[in-house]
Amino acid sequence: MDDEAFFRKNRDDLVRYATVLVGPSTAEDVVSTVVLRVLARRRLMDLNDARAYLFRGVLNESRTWLTRRRSSPTVDDVADTPMADPQPEVLAAVLALPAQQRAATYLVYWEGQSIAEASALMGIRPGTAKRYLHLARRTLKGVLNAN
């Protein structure tokens, strides 16, 4: 597979991942920044695990972007369409999670990755991924119990 085919195959996954991390209006910008940065140095296919590399790049770039903006996406950022579910309080709580916790929970609960797979995509140890999941679950549990 060449770079173009690889990019076309994985691009939507990366944009969805970035959307969860920084919101829809910035997601493509984050992905484009990461891809351009990689291509400025090497071919995608020269990477040992290009998909994991790009996922890590999107997470890191998203964290940089969130730091510059000094806030997480808000409900308003992602409420362009009618919201049947989730509850606004739950959505706000998830959006307020630190990026690493959101990334871990997204990969596990939405993408259906195992802890090992999610930690590989994030570039962290499985134990760290478990801790992010634990912290995120604890936060969300508090919100759900309050409701």
Place this chain on the structure above:
Amino acid sequence: MPTEPDNIAEAFRSTYRHLVDQAPTSEAEWPPVFTIQGTTPMGRPRSGWIVAAGAFLITGSFWIGWLVAPGRSTPAADAFQVQTVTTAVAVPDTTGIPFTSPADAALAAALAQAPDLKDAQVTRIVGIYADDTTVDLRVQVQASDFCHWYGVAGHVQEGALEWRGGPALPCDE
């Protein structure tokens, strides 16, 4: 993946279902061409240093137009073959003020060119060229009665890309 269904897991899933529904769905193009939605509106200058950058850019004397050098081909550069560029796109030298994104660099260049510009948005970014240390892009900035492409160059500085905006090319040229 946790196998035992619970309300917390379901809350995460329903939240992500909602978020994923918001993800942009434009077609993937190669070389990378992205449409940026909702980028910085330019109803007012965002900070004093952007105004300074505008004044700096408006002189025009610091920008040296140079063509993308033919023959400077690397594997990465091959991914950025020039696309339908019928007029030379000039890129700036490295004396400009760096920005953290190509969109910001282009918007600042547009503000320098048209200080009264309102509600301008970056609508397209086209990859032009890349080598080991440089990425050159064309960035389209649009507003009502305004559409220009800007040459924007990214340079690797201490592992991060810094972006500088260059001269404009009207969209219809």
